[in-house]
Amino acid sequence: MTLLAFGINHNTASLDIRERVAFAPEQMEEALSELCRQGAADEVAILSTCNRTEIYAYSQQSATLIVEWLAGYHRLPLDELQGCHYCHQGEEAIRHMMAVACGLDSLVLGEPQILGQMKSAYAVANGAGTAGTHLHSAFQQVFSIAKRVRTETAIGENPVSVAYAAVSLAQQIFSNLKEDTALLIGAGETIELVARHLHEQGVKKLLVANRTLGRARDLAEQFNAEAILLADIPEFLHRADIVISSTASQLPLLGKGAVESALKKRKHKPMFMVDIAVPRDIEAEVGELDDVYLYTVDDLREVIDENRRSREEAAAKADEIVGEGVQAYARELRALSSVSTIKAYRRKAEDIRDQELERALKTLEKGADPEAVLMQLARGLTNKLLHAPTSKIKQAGASGRDDMIGLTQELFDLDDRDTNP
Structure with missing residues (x-):
């Protein structure tokens, strides 16, 4: 069997493709089980974030089966995936997994969230019974190297993330956030980071909208914010100068009509919107409105590139540590090959x-x-x-x-x- 790391990411695929192959949390266990049932993999874990969907598998089969399965599962024409996917095998697969976990392959170099997301992907695969001895060994090596990179390099200093980039962009458009109101849609880890950055910058008012009011209140209490339900957004939208959204919804939450109504109440005072979600929470047509500045995760590249330069030296050291991790993994594999003898x-x-x-x-x-x-x-x-x-x-x-x-x-x-x- 061979370790495979198959996927698409922000470097290889457009936002449109990425959101069409993203997995909602409730789909994950079913997808893992189906992959194994169909014989595409013996062991498998799936990582699905706003910037990447990756499948880590131990398999005796060709990666072609995984490509075909992914296209079929999401009802996507196979040729649309053919030109934008990548597949690493063996040592290159473990190298890629380590680079991802360390934030070396992220849109924001060194961003810390991805390690938690990989740990969650591994935990879900364990729960679904699709992570066996081989994947367990691979992930433990990956997590060990990610920890070394965080402790032995400066790649995690001055935390930078998509959330941070979104707030930085807001500061460029609004010179003084202390006079603005921000509406945050969702209550997950990304939105919590956005709320923290906005709070630190002294934003005047924070509104947190979520599907469940309890979770919204939990987050709102941390930052002296107001909690509302997603269904109440049209009632509050006109108050928001800044809207930042990141949910796991499979359908858009904000349409052009709702934003037009809010703009009329604001007397066409401009609104700044960042849609971090994949699939998108805000309809693309909203960006056509004259008084709206709408950005997606792909639009944050310029802000993020500035931060990337400051981390390149640390990344070089991190690459060395990843190389050592690959060698250690290879030694472990060779040792395992002797066990049966x-x-x-x-x-x-x-x-x-x-x-x-x-x-x-x-x-x-x-x-x-x-x-x-x-x-x-x-x-x-x-x-x-x-x-x-x-x-x-x-x-x-x-x-x-x-x-x-x-x-x-x-x-x-x-x-x-x-x-x-």
């Missing part, structure tokens, strides 16, 4: 032991001298355990296989004094 040899030795012991016990029952029985037991064990190896060594010597002779000396820890007559 070790087990087989142990079983064979134990069978010989049991046979000789049974013979010795029967001889003792007949009244034979115990010392003689023990001597025969020792000789029998020695002869049978050494028979196969000595036969092979003789054949190697006769064939001029000095390499095998050398390996045998190393295997049995024999030095020159042992081998010289």
Whole structure:
């Protein structure tokens, strides 16, 4: 079996494609089970974020089956995926997973959220029963290297994320956030980061809208904000100078009509909107309105690129650590490949032991001298355990296989004094 890391991300696929292959949380266990049932993978985990959908699998099959399954699952023409996906195998797959977990492959270099998202993907796969021994080993190596990168480099200093980039862009458009009201749609980790950044910048008023009022209140209490339901957004939208949305909704939450109504109440005072969600929460047509500045995650690249430059030195060190992690993983795999041989040899030795012991016990029952029985037991064990190896060594010597002779000396820890007559 081979480790595969298959996927699409912000570098290879448009937002339109990414949102069409994104997995909602409630779809995840079903998708994992289906992948295994159809024989595309023996072990599998799926990572699905606003910037990437990746499938990590141990499989004896070609990655072509995964591409076909993904296209079929999301009812997407196969040719639309063919030109924008990537697939890494073996050591390159583990290298890619480590780079992703460390934030080296993120839109925002070094962003910390992705590690938590990978841990969640692994936990879901465990819960679904699709993460076995091989994936467990791979993910533990990945998490270990990500921890080293965070502690041994400065890549996580001055945290930068999509949330931070969104707030930075808002500051460029509104010179003084202390006079503005922000409506945050959703109550997940990204929106919590947005709320924290806005709060630190002294935004005048925060509104938090969520599907459940309880979660919205939990978040609102942290930042002295007001909690509302998603259904109440039309009533409050006109009060918002800034709207930042990040939910797991499969359908848009804000349409052109609702925003037009809000603009009329605002007497066409401009609104700044950032849609971080994939699939999008805000209809693309909203961006056509004269008094709306609508940005998606892809539009944040310029802001993010400035922050990327400050982290490149730390990323170089992180690359070295990832390289060490790949080597450690390769060593572990090589060690695992010997386990079956070790087990087989142990079983064979134990069978010989049991046979000789049974013979010795029967001889003792007949009244034979115990010392003689023990001597025969020792000789029998020695002869049978050494028979196969000595036969092979003789054949190697006769064939001029000095390499095998050398390996045998190393295997049995024999030095020159042992081998010289």
